[in-house]
Amino acid sequence: MIDAGLCLSCQHALLRPTNRGTTYLRCALAATDDRFAKYPRLPVTDCAGFEPGRSLQ
Numbered sequence: 001m002i003d004a005g006l007c008l009s010c011q012h013a014l015l016r017p018t019n020r021g022t023t024y025l026r027c028a029l030a031a032t033d034d035r036f037a038k039y040p041r042l043p044v045t046d047c048a049g050f051e052p053g054r055s056l057q
């Protein structure tokens, strides 16, 4: 797993595996708030939408 920064422990992060064997990290907040990128550039070190409580590691 690459270092995704805050996204790794954020409740809004979703993992999207592809059939090519790679995995994208999608931000669920992007669907309703255009301040957030659908596929954030990682690692995210500062984010207004960050909500801890989940671990993707």
Ligand code: SF4
Binding pocket: 006, 007, 010, 011, 012, 013, 014, 026, 027, 028, 029, 036, 040, 044, 047, 048, 049, 050, 051
């Ligand atoms: S809200 Fe921020 S920290 Fe959380 S998944 Fe989206 S980009 Fe990552």
